[in-house]
Amino acid sequence: xxxxxxxxxxxxxxxxxxxxxxxxxxxxxxxxxxxxxxxxxxxxxxxxxxxxxxxxxxxxxxxxxxxxxxxxxxxxxxxxxxxxxxxxxxxxxxxxxxxxxxxxxxxxxxxxxxxxxxxxxxxxxxxxxxxxxxxxxxxxxxxxxxxxxxxxxxxxxxxxxxxxxxxxxxxxxxxxxxxxxxxxxxxxxxxxxxxxxxxxxxxxxxxxxxxxxxxxxxxxxxxxxxxxxxxxxxxxxxxxxxxxxxxxxxxxxxxxxxxxxxxxxxxxxxxxxxxxxxxxxxxxxxxxxxxxxxxxxxxxxxxxxxxxxxxxxxxxxxxxxxxxxxxxxxxxxxxxxxxxxxxxxxxxxxxxxxxxxxxxxxxxxxxxxxxxxxxxxxxxxxxx
Amino acid sequence: xxxxxxxxxxxxxxxxxxxxxxxxxxxxxxxxxxxxxxxxxxxxxxxxxxxxxxxxxxxxxxxxxxxxxxxxxxxxxxxxxxxxxxxxxxxxxxxxxxxxxxxxxxxxxxxxxxxxxxxxxxxxxxxxxxxxxxxxxxxxxxxxxxxxxxxxxxxxxxxxxxxxxxxxxxxxxxxxxxxxxxxxxxxxxxxxxxxxxxxxxxxxxxxxxxxxxxxxxxxxxxxxxxxxxxxxxxxxxxxxxxxxxxxxxxxxxxxxxxxxxxxxxxxxxxxxxxxxxxxxxxxxxxxxxxxxxxxxxxxxxxxxxxxxxxxxxxxxxxxxxxxxxxxxxxxxxxxxxxxxxxxxxxxxxxxxxxxxxxxxxxxxxxxxxxxxxxxxxxxxxxxx
Numbered sequence: 030x031x032x033x034x035x036x037x038x039x040x041x042x043x044x045x046x047x048x049x050x051x052x053x054x055x056x057x058x059x060x061x062x063x064x065x066x067x068x069x070x071x072x073x074x075x076x077x078x079x080x081x082x083x084x085x086x087x088x089x090x091x092x093x094x095x096x097x098x099x100x101x102x103x104x105x106x107x108x109x110x111x112x113x114x115x116x117x118x119x120x121x122x123x124x125x126x127x128x129x130x131x132x133x134x135x136x137x138x139x140x141x142x143x144x145x146x147x148x149x150x151x152x153x154x155x156x157x158x159x160x161x162x163x164x165x166x167x168x169x170x171x172x173x174x175x176x177x178x179x180x181x182x183x184x185x186x187x188x189x190x191x192x193x194x195x196x197x198x199x200x201x202x203x204x205x206x207x208x209x210x211x212x213x214x215x216x217x218x219x220x221x222x223x224x225x226x227x228x229x230x231x232x233x234x235x236x237x238x239x240x241x242x243x244x245x246x247x248x249x250x251x252x253x254x255x256x257x258x259x260x261x262x263x264x265x266x267x268x269x270x271x272x273x274x275x276x277x278x279x280x281x282x283x284x285x286x287x288x289x290x291x292x293x294x295x296x297x298x299x300x301x302x303x304x305x306x307x308x309x310x311x312x313x314x315x316x317x318x319x320x321x322x323x324x325x326x327x328x329x330x331x332x333x334x335x336x337x338x339x340x341x342x343x344x345x346x347x348x349x350x351x352x353x354x355x356x357x358x359x360x361x362x363x364x365x366x367x368x369x370x371x372x373x374x375x376x377x378x379x380x381x382x383x384x385x386x387x388x389x390x391x392x393x394x395x396x397x398x399x400x401x402x403x404x405x406x407x408x409x410x411x412x413x
Numbered sequence: 414x415x416x417x418x419x420x421x422x423x424x425x426x427x428x429x430x431x432x433x434x435x436x437x438x439x440x441x442x443x444x445x446x447x448x449x450x451x452x453x454x455x456x457x458x459x460x461x462x463x464x465x466x467x468x469x470x471x472x473x474x475x476x477x478x479x480x481x482x483x484x485x486x487x488x489x490x491x492x493x494x495x496x497x498x499x500x501x502x503x504x505x506x507x508x509x510x511x512x513x514x515x516x517x518x519x520x521x522x523x524x525x526x527x528x529x530x531x532x533x534x535x536x537x538x539x540x541x542x543x544x545x546x547x548x549x550x551x552x553x554x555x556x557x558x559x560x561x562x563x564x565x566x567x568x569x570x571x572x573x574x575x576x577x578x579x580x581x582x583x584x585x586x587x588x589x590x591x592x593x594x595x596x597x598x599x600x601x602x603x604x605x606x607x608x609x610x611x612x613x614x615x616x617x618x619x620x621x622x623x624x625x626x627x628x629x630x631x632x633x634x635x636x637x638x639x640x641x642x643x644x645x646x647x648x649x650x651x652x653x654x655x656x657x658x659x660x661x662x663x664x665x666x667x668x669x670x671x672x673x674x675x676x677x678x679x680x681x682x683x684x685x686x687x688x689x690x691x692x693x694x695x696x697x698x699x700x701x702x703x704x705x706x707x708x709x710x711x712x713x714x715x716x717x718x719x720x721x722x723x724x725x726x727x728x729x730x731x732x733x734x735x736x737x738x739x740x741x742x743x744x745x746x747x748x749x750x751x752x753x754x755x756x757x758x759x760x761x762x763x764x765x766x767x768x769x770x771x772x773x774x775x776x777x778x779x780x781x782x783x784x785x786x787x788x789x790x791x792x793x794x795x796x797x
Contacts, residue, residue, distance in 0.1 A: 031523055032663075032666060033523055033524050034525040035521075036522055036666050039669055039670060039673060040669065041672060042672050068475060068476055073474045074472075078469055078470075081681075082470075085462055085469070086462075088458075088459065088462045090651035091650055092452055092650050093651065126510055126653065129674060137417065137546060138416060138417055139415055142526060155673045158673040158674075163417070266474070266680075267677070267679065267680030268474055268681065269510065269675075269678070269679045269680075282420050288425060288429070288539075289538070289542040290513060290517065291513055292653075295651065295652065295679050297465075297652065298679065
């Protein structure tokens with residue numbers, strides 16, 4: 030049997046087994062509260078749905094250009110002007126099949142075999158697998174609650190070797206919900222650039238921040254690669270649409286790869302997404318953002334009352350990365366117990382890297398406040 | 414500048430430059446006849462559009478499982494029973510983001526760095542780029558009109574080396590429209606299997622065959638990887654949906670990779686595709702198939718009258734791969750002349766490999782018969 034050598038190092042989402050168990054329990058009549066789900070629970074906002082329906086009416090769902098619809102690339106460039114006050118050329122915007130597509134295109138044009146890339150740990154697990162797919166070497170950069178679960182320039186400088194070619198950070202981050210301050214981001218960019226490396230910043234949770242504004246990494250310089258998505262703030266997960274802002278002189282290479290790997294992103298999703306920037310859609314999305322904030326403000330103190338430790342304040346996304354070591358020696362076992370005994374599903378740290386995963390769990394506030402309260406009450410029965 | 418080493422060997426679609434020139438001419442008021450476009454000109458069939466609209470009504474466009482909706486996997490498995498009389502488990506069916514997604518998942522789990530894969534030349538250009546992306550080595554297997562533009566078992570055996578790990582063939586093929594007979598396919602499978610290699614068969618043009626039935630490679634054995642798509646026969650290009658039938662014992666590895674690289678295929682496309690197998694959709698698609706056949710039957714003799722040589726009968730897809738060497742020394746130059754002087758766009762052979770590309774052009778019959786006739790008349794003015 031020929032199995033590609035890389036597959037030994039590409040892990041499945043461990044939470045899937047937990048989710049399968051949860052589904053089996055639900056099928057058997059048990060009530061399960063889902064704190065494990067990494068996608069917004071809201072339906073796609075009406076103006077976006079309507080734009081999709083209008084486009085569908087004609088049935089003309091043909092391929093678009095590999096880099097995306099010109100009018101969508103312009104609308105995305107305009108978002109940077111409206112939201113962040115930064116002028117960028119639409120030529121730098123590449124529309125992609127989800128942020129996943131943006132990651133593969135950015136890394137595919139950057140990573141040669143053996144290249145090392147620094148990735149904060151804990152972090153989004155797929156990042157290291159994208160690097161590995163391309164025969165690069167993902168290097169775990171441990172981050173801790175004391176450092177807001179984000180790397181410092183000093184840590185990057187000290188981890189950098191002759192083989193290091195880049196750094197990929199996320200702000201807000203999954204699983205921790207923490208942000209990188211713009212000054213720190215600028216220091217990271219300088220550290221990477223002065224070593225001849227590349228910086229990719231994952232901003233797929235941008236817009237979902239609470240009580241804090243975040244500047245985009247696009248403001249740093251013209252060489253940074255910034256990844257974003259219509260999945261999270263815009264609530265369009267199942268549509269599979271994202272984008273990449275790339276250095277303009279890299280776009281031709283990215284286009285070559287996009288033509289070959291994807292042909293084009295979903296036409297229907299692109300036409301629907303044109304409506305995502307309209308004020309009537311934004312009004313709905315901002316309401317949802319406020320609802321996420323209210324949920325966080327219920328869940329966070331609730332988890333602390335149960336004995337979880339949350340040393341780094343989650344200010345974005347919809348995740349709380351909680352230290353469970355006062356409650357259990359192994360978060361994986363705790364997750365199983367919570368599911369089986371009180372019907373609460375949450376994601377054990379193992380999905381996010383090798384840095385103290387067994388003492389952490391991720392709780393997603395992607396269910397309404399009543400369910401969050403009930404989940405906390407259920408957990409209290411077990412842990413209280 | 415760090416540009417991944419692979420990018421030197423990943424070519425853009427050359428026809429894109431020709432298409433840009435055609436668009437510029439059209440913008441300047443010129444009429445252009447498009448024989449270069451590799452997608453059906455029809456709108457998505459009504460029953461499929463309606464299923465998409467029905468699903469959209471709720472707006473619940475959330476992620477599906479990475480392997481796709483269970484009911485769609487079942488419907489695809491059932492297609493093999495209905496159309497080919499072959500029973501397969503839905504567990505072997507992986508729904509993907511276009512056939513592109515199926516190619517990356519199949520090759521991603523099979524190709525280790527340095528592995529050689531045999532690819533017929535001329536062929537679909539992206540195939541060699543997928544192999545190269547994964548640091549494998551695409552090996553061109555020249556095929557000719559005399560051999561129906563398909564490889565023989567003897568040619569595969571003779572090209573096989575210690576480093577060869579697989580063969581990827583297509584039936585019907587792009588750019589030639591030729592099929593592989595089932596006996597030849599069985600010989601290819603035996604040749605590959607006896608050398609410990611893997612066989613991938615691209616069947617994305619299955620269903621679009623004219624005057625001939627084609628058996629699926631799924632019938633060969635349980636170890637073959639078969640790629641298919643909703644883009645061509647089902648006319649759903651811009652929806653970006655395809656599938657892979659894989660050996661059952663490989664599906665877990667494929668699922669791991671799918672979770673990491675795609676999260677999931679488009680939810681909306683999957684729900685719409687459920688309607689693609691209904692008799693009312695099939696009736697429309699069969700009408701279109703007959704229309705494609707009628708177009709081929711206009712275009713093929715027309716091209717021959719102009720002096721093109723078509724030695725291998727195209728029996729599927731919507732392409733004619735024509736030898737232009739009696740008309741011009743260089744098909745690239747001929748393509749430019751045809752576009753500029755008589756407003757006919759066709760794809761020069763260069764996009765399909767290194768095997769005599771300058772003496773061939775691909776004509777797609779993705780426009781109606783009146784346009785085909787007009788295109789032939791225009792070319793006659795220049796070539797007649």
